[in-house]
Amino acid sequence: MGLPEDHLIPLVDEGLGNSAYLVDLGDGRALAVDACRDLRALYAAAERRGLAVAYAADTHLHADFLSGAVQLGHDQGATILASAAGNRAFDHQGLVDGDEIDLGGLTLRALATPGHTDEHLSFLLLDGRTELGVFTGGSLIVNSAARTDLLGPERTEGLARAQYRSLRRLTELPDSTAVWPTHGAGSFCSAPPGSERTSTVGAEQRANPLLAAPDEDTFVRLLTASLGSYPAYFDRLGEANRRGPGIVAGTPPLTGLSVGQVRAVLADGGHVVDVRPAADYAAGHIPGSLSIPLRGQFATWLGWLLPDTAPLVFVTADGQDLSEIVWQSYKIGYERLAGRLDGGLPAWAAAGHPLTSTVFVTAARTDRRPYVDVRQESEFAAGYVPGAVNIELGGLARGAADAPEGAIVACGHGERAMTAASLLERAGHTDVAVLDGGPADYAAAHGEQLAQGTEDTRP
Structure with missing residues (x-):
């Protein structure tokens, strides 16, 4: 019967850079893949189509969000599908490589694709023997592959080699097979910028630079060289997802x-x-x-x-x-x-308690100050103000002492810079200013050209 185009509903979390998927199975039931604990968008999509979620599949133990699978099991009676190797501490159907789930006309086949995590599965959706698409989670993603360093530096290379083999396995699928990743642009689990969130096996064969690597060693070098910093909470959530998030009744109040x-x-x-x-x-x-x-x-x-x-x-x-x-x-x-x-x-x-303020200025009204750029290193390298000091926002709390006094703090627009200024003020810095704008605005206002490159500009 195939899968009508409108029966696959991507649910994109722009903030985390991830996609969950709701699949209309055509009989009033649905499959959810990599659903987040915030199920508002998923429930709204299901309600619009009159669907009940019968299956909730997780490709891996997520580090960047708590899974919604346990909540779907509680609310909808969904069967949770996940890797048996994940040793999850809640009721679920543990799957190993090659296991198949009859979805009622369609079939979901588990493919072991370790690399991003040890227990990672991809889920191949089949109509009979025809491969419709594959939910690749954090294995093959658009123009890249997900990071392999979340289990510690001592595991990074070994998992990168596993990722190489997993991607090679996925590229054995027919070129027309749709690729439905979880991680995408904006996710700290992946590296490349870009707006496309889905692809096909053939398109990735042609355009993905990692798949163009001539051998495993080159693949490992390219993948590991692209890894930047990631949020501190990533180190906690894998285990939290293994235990299973607590059930939430409605939206908790903010008193x-x-x-x-x-x-x-x-x-x-x-x-x-x-x-x-x-x-x-x-x-x-x-x-x-x-x-x-x-x-x-x-x-x-x-x-x-x-x-x-x-x-x-x-x-x-x-x-x-x-x-x-x-x-x-x-x-x-x-x-x-x-x-x-x-x-x-x-x-x-x-109530008689003090308030304070922070200088927030446009590029045209800035005076000459030390310039602290709190963007990610990859953003910084793509174009920065000459003489700028790069201290990533995520590392600023422990690096506040390295920030020059009286600095103007900047990012791409101003939001992260204001966060940075608040951290610096908490650390005792005074006379901090924030740029309302980005490096191109500042450089233009001061008659400069942006510099580029990867020279070490940290303090």
């Missing part, structure tokens, strides 16, 4: 807290996270608060910069979606959400 209650949370080792836009934070904020503007990448920076063990209080702007704060936190395992400051900054100031 309004009085000024006194907020101060009590801080005294208990908590943190204040200000999710308002960068310009609002610059105009006034609670001293010591961390600026992480609420946007798609909120979860990434929350999980990179703060522990999951401390209570969190949020400062919000009028009209911001409180459920978005909750679900972005919960999908990476941050559940100690104490609440939000009721009444916002006016309530804090009315």
